Amino acid sequence: MTTKDFKLPDVGEGVAEGELVSWLVAPGDTVEEDQPVAEVETDKALVEVPSPYNGTVKELHVEEGQMVPVGDVIITYEVEGEADEAAAADVEPEPEEPAEAEAETETEAAAEPSESSAKGGRVFAAPSARRLARELGVDIASVSGSGPSGRVTESDVRQAAEETSASAEGEEKRGPRDVDVGGKSSVTKRGESGNGQQPSGVEAAGRDRTLAAPATRRAAKEQGVDLDDVPATEMRDGEAFVSADAVMEYAEAQRAAQEADARAVSEAGAAETETAAESAPAATAEGDLSGERIPYRGVRRTIGEAMQNSKFTAPHVTHHDSTDVSALVELRAELKEVAAERDVRLSYMPFVMKAIAAALKQYPYMNATLDEENEEIVLRDEYHIGVATATDAGLMVPVVEDVDKKGLLQIAEEMNDKIERARARSIGHDELRGSTFTITNFGVVGGEYATPIINYPEVGIMGLGELTERPVVEDGEVVARHTLPLSLSIDHRILDGAVAAEFANQVMEYLQHPKLLLLE
Template identity: 55%
Template sequence: MAFEYELPDVGEGVAEGEIVAWHVSVGDHVDEDEVLAEIETDKAVVDLPSPVAGTIQELHAEEGDVVPVRSVVVTIDVDGGTDDAEGTADASGEPEAGSGGETATEAAGSEEPSVADGRVFAPPNVRRLARELGVEITAVDGSGPSGRITEADVRAAAEGDDEGTTERSDGEETTGRERTSSGDGQRKSAVKRRSDTERRSATGRRTNGESASADAADRERTLAVPATRKVAREHEVDIDEVPTEKERDGEAFVEPEDIERYVEARESAEVGASVESAEASAEGRPAETTAESEVTAESTAAGTGDRPVSTEPYRGIRRTIGTQMQTSSQTIPHATHHDTATVDDLVEARAELKPRAEDRGISLTYMPFVLKALVAGLKEYPIMNTELDEEAEEILYKEYYNVGIAVATDAGLMVPVVENVDQKGLLDLASEVNELAEKARNREIAPAEMRGGTFTVTNFGAIGGEYATPIINHPETGILGLGAIEQRPVAENGEVVARETLPLSLSIDHRVIDGAEAAQFTNTVIEYLENPTLLLLE
């Protein structure tokens, strides 16, 4: 039976997804729950597991294509007739709970119900970890609810595999990272790779410059975080060809700087080839035509006259950010209040507490201090912790304090939310902020972790700068921008002295908040930042 698998509705308002990479080709046999592709939405990158076991008949989208939800993405010839397909996915192609077709919401940690047919229950992030560590997911015992497999289960299985090797039936030794296929007695990866002629990058054709790739690696498997793979796609680089000396769990591990070095070497080789071609032309010798020269010619032809241009699709997270910023700027009349806090005592307090935090494995930044001072200000001026319901014509006062932290990532600006800031200590906040920021940068953050904010903080000073006009995260009514903490001249008792100062930029929704309230709120925040012992009261 031919089963047409539609891109499931992953919720959270997502209407489409981009095919980042196919893990299968036409003719490949796949098992139920085996990952078919990586899908990038405007929320996150998620795996697309197969709801049935069978043979791939047709792929209906190319890598880099944007596919609407409920569009057919792959046709599978189901093993054993119709019985395997029925009950696993409904007529719309949407996976049922526990079928392996987890959505982005399930990847965030929702429990999967118990099913008595022996299927493996593990969310996409756990399956991805299993692939990176070379663990056969079907051999892992789940310790979670209803036998659900957790990251800890996978890591424990990986550590157990590393203790020794097992002997294959043919007498050869193999490590636990080699995964068994079904039925042929041989060991191979559960995720089949395309042949070299079939593989291509998600953003375009691969170039064929032998001189450029003379020092390239030739691996069958490479570990890398999603952000690194995005860099590889942007540069049209096969990540398996990028040289690296780094390893993780015994496998080659590539980071963005490895890709940059490889691209620089490739470009240098291309320049050398161009020079050789010019010399050959001057001497009357024919020059070889390479794929690189064809690509360069196409790029130049696509330009404006003598001014070549390149393009980048406006979609995914970048488009979501743009839409949100446009809605905010067009809906909210922004007003920005600037001020400066003198924070010598804060700098000293953090310096004193930082070693103690490191002893507990926590990196203590200034952000937890700012969050506590911010909540003190929000409690004193509740108008800052509001939302304007335009349809009901009501101002909603929120009596909880969930603060969004703007994080710059390779994919754009993301805003993870730290919930119930008023109920947490400095070290708890530091640990949570660090964890959320890392998950955002690695594109592993769940949509639920970016919802429910009541106020936002953006730290542009970490990159450089003093003041700005931050755009409010609609439908909130305020956002606080932080400049860089540096020594600056301050007038004291008629003299100019050097003091550690923190520039602050507060943008408000002027429909709801007056300038006087913004100034008073900022003064309260400054009071707590300049006197960090007051934070003990919060």
């Protein structure tokens, strides 16, 4: 029996850290390879982290709610029959030139994610792809990934299943993935917390690494203290260890020194420092605001940054209109039963997606993007429609590719599946990227008109209001008709208002006469 440490792997393209939302195992539990052991939220999505070993959970190094950098140890396992391998992994050669050895190690680590299983490297795949591989009897180590950095997607697994005649009892599952030995999750690196400023009279230790318990780390964060500046309580394995009491003493000394500095500044009366002193009470007052505080991070922060980037990069103009969709309501009612017989739930959205894809072909500048670096407008020849979806973490945009080449039922089936997985936070990153135009349906909550923000770098987004009966004038009489309000936002750098209006008119033409979509 030997112990093995498992470090948080790269759970997404370019992700440097994640919040450990919940543990799916506890110390003493027996786990199998690829069994999900934790849920981690990155700035992109909530993902399950699979175990690389068959063994027993010995220790969990991270508490729920804690932010964990990629590469920090999160679990220690007890594994049978791998003593030789563990011993070999635990032995680290003493390099003659540490700087060069460290650089070489970093280069190798950076190269590892791009290695595919065909090369004998580690297999990178979403948990959903791994589950599918097990269900279909596919050896995931033999699958070539088409996703970012060679990541294996569900479509890759399905394709491999179609191409192979091997049974579920075929080739044995691959060996451990992301074998990581050594390290401590309680290590804080220089610069992870604190503002780096020290008041006069308080000497900072200024270390690069510090050992501390999770409770101590939380105390340091709450007090605004950098653990690397706190005088060490003791040394453990050659590393400085800091206790919670030491953190509190250091924080108190900092506050006392800051107060002394403030009095000195006040007495000096310098105009520059007076301005700084005046801002200090405001900051303190802000920190004392009452109410629940929720961390602004993960998917919510990513959404906010994307919205800010779009709004401050692309000058938005929104065109509003409304169209009579009585014929669409009747057609959908006819086809809904047929779709149900094929186990497909048919909403109005697939009709709108087909109408938009058809209109985009007639107005190619609506299906464009601006290559600012090369100063070129790129007219896309693909029609990938994103559908903004409300989830517990905020808006996600699953993408249905090649809408122009698919029938209504195929679009509905694919869209329903991706929306469901987006809300369950199990959708792959590659399924949330690559759209050329986006639809957002705020009408589901009773809205009529809005000013939707463009899903940058696209140049347009169509917002749908509530489809319901409204009064309409026909031949001088007021009658009730099903109408659909539309709100089209465009990037005014690429498109003019007239083009937006013409495009909206074409979309409305298809929705008013939906049988035309059957010809597309």
